[in-house]
Amino acid sequence: MEERSVDVVVIGAGTAGLGAQSAARKAGASVVMVEDGPYGTTCARVGCMPSKLLIAAADAARAVDQAPIFGVHPEGKRVDGRQVLERVRAERDRFVGFVLQQTERIPEEVRVRGRARLLSPTRVRVALEGSDEELELNARAVVIATGSSPYIPPNLKPLEAKLSTSADVFEWEDLPESVAVVGPGVIGLELGQALHRLGVRVAFFSPFEALAHVHDPKVSEVVHQVFDEEMELHLKVDAFDVSEAPGEEGGFIVRWHDAQGTPGEARFEKVLVTAGRRPNLEGLGLEQAGVPFNDRGRPDFDPRTTQVGDLPIFLAGDAANHYPLLHEASDEGRIAGGNAANFPDVRAEIRRVPLSITFTDPQIAVVGKSWRELDHEQCGVGEVSYTNQGRARVMAKNKGHVRIYADRDTGRICGAEMFGPSVEHTAHLLAWTIQCGMTVFEALNMPFYHPVVEEGIRSALRSLTGDLRMTAGNAEKLRYGPGT
Structure with missing residues (x-):
């Protein structure tokens, strides 16, 4: 050797x-x-890039579906599943x-x-x-x-070789007729919504209530409402079971009990397991x-x-x-x-502010401290709904809710949970403010153009000033600072 x-x-x-x-x-x-x-x-x-390629195809299909809102009526929409997946690969x-x-x-x-x-x-x-x-x-x-x-849950292990994971999706030759998504976390929601918008019948199953690691109750409520309107969600399920379907048609039979104990059963061509890694x-x-x-x-x-x-x-x-x-x-x-x-000269580095983004539509982001990590006595909260946000309504993407957190005494921004249009960009702005140690007032002194979705962040920051322990100095900054 x-x-x-x-x-x-x-x-x-x-x-x-x-x-x-x-x-x-x-x-x-x-x-x-x-x-x-x-x-x-x-x-x-098998991760970021192929999933975004599939989402890009789904966005194109969604744009056709949404076009009549603007008085534009495209004819003859057809999704070629083979061509979609060929481009992805x-x-x-x-x-x-x-x-x-x-x-x-x-x-x-x-x-x-x-x-x-x-x-x-x-x-x-x-x-x-x-x-x-x-x-x-x-x-x-x-x-x-x-x-x-x-990760394959223990009760699905016997069928592991026949189930699909996120790595398998991009090797499918064609889009299936139907997919059961087990685990609506970040990967499951992204892929499931994309498949749904490309014409696949999709249903989500989870023993938990959370979607994509959103835990702020107000943001979570809007996330559930928006996705439940578009897609089939089965959350807090019990007695979940998957078996191979009989007959030449093949596929799988999924059985479950919902949160009220009512049994359900459905047949799917594929079962996509996205229960984490x-x-x-x-x-x-x-x-x-x-x-x-x-x-x-x-x-x-x-x-x-x-x-x-x-x-x-x-x-x-x-x-x-x-x-x-x-x-x-x-x-x-x-x-x-x-x-x-x-080694042994080991040096500690200051890590970047945590930033995670889920590329659904609307998008989801958690920046800095999440709701579960907050000291709720010490942290103030500001929020904004995108229902009437100007640029969001212009684009007919006025769904979402953002909550921003800051220390009540210092005014320093410490985190946010976000759901809305272009959140992949606005989340970066908040991550940068946190990394730089900026206060709510300093962030409000930054320029905000009109009309842009970033104005929603400004509205949330303004809301947050009302939940801080204000000092005369801070009030002065708020009253006279530019961009407010």
């Missing part, structure tokens, strides 16, 4: 792994990056190609294909791909960036390496340093499951790679 000594071993070559090896090499470390699957990130191959493969080019530019001696497992905190054994040979790597530090995989940590030898676990059974790591306990092991990206988002994975990879290269 071949043995090699290196400074840093990176396990995984996705967004976090690529960032980690780059940061470690820039710090002067020798690096080996091990990957046991196809190159190409989750985002490019073609553009997806283009994005993956860019990642592959980036990966191939990494020196060959850095890249190793095979399955890695830890023998100790600094020893990694790799079963090399395509052979019976093994490689043992002795390192000063290890970065685990193994990504995540779709789980870190790829099995078989890595974490216990053998002495990795400490938290009360949720996950490796206990510090998100500021990405270090696991006091070990020379660092965790990044979806494997860390801190904020499983591309920009967070990129940051964590950079932090982990730098700290691994400089």
Whole structure:
């Protein structure tokens, strides 16, 4: 068995792994990056990019459906499911190609294909791909960036091979007639609504009431109302069961009891399981390496340093499951790679303000502190409904509700839960204000053009001033500041 000594071993070559090896090499470390699957990130191959391509097709179909509102009457709408999915795959493969080019530019001696497992905190054994040979790597530090995989609930495990996950959708040859979506989280809502708008009969099922991690009661109420008007939602279901449908037609029979205990049954061509993702940590030898676990059974790591306990092991990206988002994975990879290269000189970094976006229509975003994370005695709330917001009505997209939170004493903005048009953009504005430590009054002093959806944010901020413990100085700023 071949043995090699290196400074840093990176396990995984996705967004976090690529960032980690780059940061470690820039710090002067020798690096080996091990990957046991196809190159190409989750985002490019089965996540962010192909899902947005499907949503773009759904947006085009929706625009045709909505055109009569404006007096425009298109004729002969037809959705070619095969063509829709062919474009999704073609553009997806283009994005993956860019990642592959980036990966191939990494020196060959850095890249190793095979399955890695830890023998100790600094020893990694790799079963090399395509052979019976093994490689043992002795390192000063290890970065685990193994990504995540779709989670299949235990009661659906017997049918796992026949069910669809978010990764399978983009490989369908044609759009199905009907789909049952199990789990209306971020991925489930995005894909389910897109399929619905492309003419697929879609129903959502969940034992929970929340949609896409929205927990602010007022925002959640509007989210439920809007999506319930458009799509078939079965929330807080019990006795949920899926079985193969009899006969040549095939498909699946879904049975459930609703929140009132009333039984239901329906047949679907496909069942799409979007019940979340789980870190790829099995078989890595974490216990053998002495990795400490938290009360949720996950490796206990510090998100500021990405270090696991006091070990020379660092965790990044979806494997860390801190904020499983591309920009967070990129940051964590950079932090982990730098700290691994400089171990034991481990440095903490201030993390960016949390920002998550769900690309439904209307869009959903959670910025900074969510409703569940607030100190409700200390935080004031401002809000706006998009029902009569000027630009939203112009576009016939006047559905949604935004709530912004700020410290009652200092006026500093600390979070928001958002549902409405163009939220992917307005959420960034709020994230930037929080990251810069801005107060409500400072944000109101920024320019707001007319007519734009950003004016809705200004309305929510104005509303928020009424829930702060006002001082004379703050009142003066509010009265005379520009843009108010």
